Amino acid sequence: MTSRALREAFHREYLTFFERAERTRRWNVFTDVDWDQLAGHQPDPRLTLCAETFCGVEMYLPDYLRAHLELMRGDYGRAWFAANWGYEEAKHSLVLREYLRRSGARGDDELHDYTEAVLARTWQAPYDDGRRMTIYGALQEMTTFVIYRKQRGWAGQLGDPVLPEIYRLIGRDEMAHSRFYLKMIELHLAEDRDGTLADLAFVLRTFRMPAEDLLPDYDSRIEVMRAAGVDRGVFLAEVVLPLLKELGLTRHDLPRVPAEAVTEIPGPPGLLTQAGAKR
Amino acid sequence: MSTEELLALIRTGIADVTGRPAPALDIDTGIEALGLDSLQTLELVSWAEERLAIRVPDEELATVRSIGDLTGALSARLPGEPR
Ligand SMILES: [Fe+2]
Ligand SMILES: [Fe+2]
Numbered sequence: 001m002t003s004r005a006l007r008e009a010f011h012r013e014y015l016t017f018f019e020r021a022e023r024t025r026r027w028n029v030f031t032d033v034d035w036d037q038l039a040g041h042q043p044d045p046r047l048t049l050c051a052e053t054f055c056g057v058e059m060y061l062p063d064y065l066r067a068h069l070e071l072m073r074g075d076y077g078r079a080w081f082a083a084n085w086g087y088e089e090a091k092h093s094l095v096l097r098e099y100l101r102r103s104g105a106r107g108d109d110e111l112h113d114y115t116e117a118v119l120a121r122t123w124q125a126p127y128d129d130g131r132r133m134t135i136y137g138a139l140q141e142m143t144t145f146v147i148y149r150k151q152r153g154w155a156g157q158l159g160d161p162v163l164p165e166i167y168r169l170i171g172r173d174e175m176a177h178s179r180f181y182l183k184m185i186e187l188h189l190a191e192d193r194d195g196t197l198a199d200l201a202f203v204l205r206t207f208r209m210p211a212e213d214l215l216p217d218y219d220s221r222i223e224v225m226r227a228a229g230v231d232r233g234v235f236l237a238e239v240v241l242p243l244l245k246e247l248g249l250t251r252h253d254l255p256r257v258p259a260e261a262v263t264e265i266p267g268p269p270g271l272l273t274q275a276g277a278k279r
Numbered sequence: 280m281s282t283e284e285l286l287a288l289i290r291t292g293i294a295d296v297t298g299r300p301a302p303a304l305d306i307d308t309g310i311e312a313l314g315l316d317s318l319q320t321l322e323l324v325s326w327a328e329e330r331l332a333i334r335v336p337d338e339e340l341a342t343v344r345s346i347g348d349l350t351g352a353l354s355a356r357l358p359g360e361p362r
Contacts (some may be wrong), residue, residue: 048320232315232316236321236340237342240318241341250337
C-alpha cells in the first residue's frame with residue numbers, strides 16, 4: 001500500500017498530465033485522419049498484418065483497464081489516470097480497425113471474427129503489485145512508442161497515405177503515458193529507493209509485451225514485427241537504456257535478480273524475452 | 280588479453296548470469312541467439328567490467344548486437360590493448 005504523501009504526489013502529477021492532454025494532445029479518429037486519401041490505394045499486406053496485430057494487442061483494453069482499476073481503486077490520482085488512459089487507448093484499436101476497414105484490407109465480417117477471436121481470450125496482469133505494474137507500464141508504453149515510430153517510418157517508405165499519421169497520433173499518446181509512469185517511478189524511488197530498484201530490475205528481467213502470445217497466428221506476426229526492426233537489441237538500446245537515463249540511473253544501480261524469482265515461460269519465445277515472473 | 284581469453288571470460292560470465300552452462304560462442308554469435316534477456320545482457324557486461332576493472336558507458340551498449348561487439352567494447356578499454 002502506498003503512503004498518503006505518495007498518493008497526493010500522484011494526484012498532482014495526474015493533474016499536470018491531464019491538463020496537458022486536454023490542452024495539447026486530444027485528437028479525433030474521424031477528423032484528424034485524412035481517410036479520403038485511401039481512395040484507390042492498394043494497402044501493403046505487410047503493413048496491414050502489423051496494423052491488425054497492434055489493433056489486436058490494443059483490443060485487450062478491458063483486461064488492461066480492469067487490472068489497473070483493481071490495483072489503483074483507492075488511489076484517486078492513479079484511478080483517474082487509468083480512466084483517462086482507457087479513453088485514449090480505446091481510440092488506438094479503433095483507429096487501426098478503421099484503417100483496416102476503410103482501406104479494404106479487411107471486410108466487416110473478418111474484423112468481427114478477429115475481434116471475437118481476440119476477446120475470447122483473457123489477458124492476465126503479469127504482476128499483482130502496483131509499483132511493479134507502474135514500472136511495467138512505463139516499459140510497455142515506451143516499447144509501444146518505439147514500435148509505432150518504426151511502423152510510421154516503414155509505412156511512409158511504402159507510401160501508405162494515412163498510416164504514418166495514425167502511428168504518429170497513437171505513438172504520441174504512448175509516449176505521454178510512458179512519461180507519466182516514469183514520473184510515478186521517480187516518486188516511488190524518492191520514497192523507497194532500494195525497493196523500487198529491486199522492482200525495476202525484476203520487471204526488466206521478466207518483461208514481455210502484453211498479449212503477444214494471445215493473438216491468433218502469433219508466430220507469423222512476430223516474424224513480421226522482427227522484420228520491421230523490433231528485437232531485443234532495439235529494446236535494450238531504445239527502451240531500457242533511455243528509460244534508466246531518464247530516471248537518472250545506470251545499470252550499475254540495478255540489483256541482481258535472484259534466479260529463483262524468475263521462471264522460463266513455456267511456448268514460443270516472446271518478442272523480447274523468454275523469462276517471466278514466477279507466480 | 281587475447282580474443283580467445285575474452286571469449287572464455289564471457290562464457291564464464293554467461294554461465295554465471297544465466298545459471299546454465301554457456302554454449303560455444305565466437306565473435307559472430309548474436310547476443311539474441313544466446314537467449315540472453317536484455318537485463319542479462321546488462322548483467323553480463325557489468326560482470327565482465329568487474330573482472331576486468333573497466334567501465335563501458337551505457338550509450339555504447341546500445342550498439343552491442345554480437346559477442347564481437349561486446350569483446351570490442353571491452354578490449355577497447357583494456358590498458359595497452361590495440362583497438
Ligand atoms: Fe495504445
Ligand atoms: Fe499506451
